Amino acid sequence: MGTHVIKMPDIGEGIAEVELSQWHVKVGDLVVEDQVLADVMTDKAMVDIPSPVHGKVIALGGQPGEVMAVGSVLISIEVEGAGNLKESAAPAPVAAQEPPAAPKVETVAESKPAAAAGPRPAPVCQGPMVAREADERPLASPAVRKHALDLGIQLRLVRGSGPAGRVLHEDLEAYLAQGQSNASAPAAAAYAQRHDEEQIQVIGMRRKIAQRMQDATQRAAHFSYVEEIDVTAIEELRAHLNEKHGTSRGKLTLLPFLIRALVVALRDFPQMNARYDDEAQVITRLGAVHVGVATQSDVGLMVPVVRHAEARSLWDSAAEISRLANAARNGKASRDELSGSTITLTSLGALGGIVSTPVLNLPEVAIVGVNKIVERPMVVKGQVVIRKMMNLSSSFDHRVVDGMDAALFIQAIRGLIEQPATLFVE
Missing domain, CATH: 3.30.559.10 (Chloramphenicol acetyltransferase-like domain)
Incomplete structure (x- = not known):
C-alpha cells in the first residue's frame, strides 16, 4: 500500500490561495477516480476538486472556511501499489454544481456513485435503524431533511445508503416500510415542541456576499x-x-x-x-x-x-x-x-x-x-x-x-x- 498526497491545484488567473468550502468525503471513506472530494472558492467562482486515484481517505488537509495556499496538502489517500509516497496536484478542477456549507439543493455528492461508474444501485437498508449520538448531524440534502420532518422521522435513526452514509429519499421509504414510523407521526410532529439549534458557518460564497454587502453599505x-x-x-x-x-x-x-x-x-x-x-x-x-x-x-x-x-x-x-x-x-x-x-x-x-x-x-x-x-x-x-x-x-x-x-x-x-x-x- 502507498499514500497518494493531493495538493491544492493551481486554479489559474494568478490565484495564490483559495478557500476550502466543503468536504464531500471524510477520513475512512473509499473514493474512486473522478469522484468529487471537495469544493473550493476563488474570488467569485466555486470549483470541484476531483480525485485522480482510487483509494481510502486517510487525512484531510484543512477545515471548511480555511484559506489554503496553492500547492498545500489538500488530502491524503491510501492506494494500492508501492509503499512510496506519491504526490500530485488534483486534476484540473471543474465548476461546482452545489453550494458551500448548508447547501440548498440536492448535492452533487449525493448523485455520484462511490464505486465504479454506472447507474446507482438501489439502496440496501442494513437494518431498520442506526444508532447515532443525539447531537450527531447525519449527511442529507435539505430536501431529504424536509421530507423526514414531514414524515415525523428522526433522521439520526435512519441508516444512509448514499456516499459517506448520506441519507437518501429511498432510505426514508425503507425506514417507513419496516414499521419504524406510524400514521400519526406527521400530525404529531407538526405540534411537537422543538428545542434543536443549528449553527451554520458563514464560508464560501455566503462569506464573499456578506463581505461585499457590508463593504458597499459602509463605503x-x-x-x-x-x-x-x-x-x-x-x-x-x-x-x-x-x-x-x-x-x-x-x-x-x-x-x-x-x-x-x-x-x-x-x-x-x-x-x-x-x-x-x-x-x-x-x-x-x-x-x-x-x-x-x-x-x-x-x-x-x-x-x-x-x-x-x-x-x-x-x-x-x-x-x-x-x-x-x-x-x-x-x-x-x-x-x-x-x-x-x-x-x-x-x-x-x-x-x-x-x-x-x-x-x-x-x-x-x-x-x-x-x-x-x-x-x-x-x-x-x-x-x-x-x-x-x-x-x-x-x-x-x-x-x-x-x-x-x-x-x-x-x-x-x-x-x-x-x-x-x-x-x-x-
Whole structure:
C-alpha cells in the first residue's frame, strides 16, 4: 500500500490561495477516480476538486472556511501499489454544481456513485435503524431533511445508503416500510415542541456576499429613488414579438427591454455608467455599457455581466441573459463573466414586491431594481382603465450622483418604457 498526497491545484488567473468550502468525503471513506472530494472558492467562482486515484481517505488537509495556499496538502489517500509516497496536484478542477456549507439543493455528492461508474444501485437498508449520538448531524440534502420532518422521522435513526452514509429519499421509504414510523407521526410532529439549534458557518460564497454587502453599505452614501411606470404598451409589444418571432428567435422577457432602455438613457446620463475609486478619488465614466444582471443561484447572489449591451439587439441580449443566468445557477460562470459590470439591473421577478432598496455593486454608482407588475385601475385622459404598472426601485452613490440627476435618469427610462417605439428611434 502507498499514500497518494493531493495538493491544492493551481486554479489559474494568478490565484495564490483559495478557500476550502466543503468536504464531500471524510477520513475512512473509499473514493474512486473522478469522484468529487471537495469544493473550493476563488474570488467569485466555486470549483470541484476531483480525485485522480482510487483509494481510502486517510487525512484531510484543512477545515471548511480555511484559506489554503496553492500547492498545500489538500488530502491524503491510501492506494494500492508501492509503499512510496506519491504526490500530485488534483486534476484540473471543474465548476461546482452545489453550494458551500448548508447547501440548498440536492448535492452533487449525493448523485455520484462511490464505486465504479454506472447507474446507482438501489439502496440496501442494513437494518431498520442506526444508532447515532443525539447531537450527531447525519449527511442529507435539505430536501431529504424536509421530507423526514414531514414524515415525523428522526433522521439520526435512519441508516444512509448514499456516499459517506448520506441519507437518501429511498432510505426514508425503507425506514417507513419496516414499521419504524406510524400514521400519526406527521400530525404529531407538526405540534411537537422543538428545542434543536443549528449553527451554520458563514464560508464560501455566503462569506464573499456578506463581505461585499457590508463593504458597499459602509463605503457608499446610498440613497434610493422609486418611480411608478406604466408597462402596458411594452408588455403588448413583447407579447406581439413573442407571438411573431418566439419560435425562430426565442422568447423575450422584460429584461432585454429594460437593458435597451438603460443603454439609451445612459447616452444623456453618462455619470450613471461609471465606477468610483474612492481611494484614488477618481470617477471613471465608460462608453461601453456592461450590464450586471443580479441572479439568485444555489450558492447565493451572483452578478453575471452582459457585455457591450449597447451593441446588442433585444434577442441578442435575451440569449446572453439566459446563457449567463444558467451558468451562474449551475456554478459554471467564469470569473470574467462575473466581473467588469458598469451598472447593475436587479429583479426578483414575480416576487419583486412593491418597493425595494437594492445595495450598490461597488465600485458602480447606480443599480436599477425591478419590482413586480400588477394590474391596477388608473385614470387615463379622464377615464378609469386597467393598466399594467410596475415600480423601479433604484439606488445611487450620493458621493457621485446628485439626487436631481438620479430622478431625471429614472424619468428618462420611464419615458422610454412607456413609449417603447422611442427605444429604437435613432
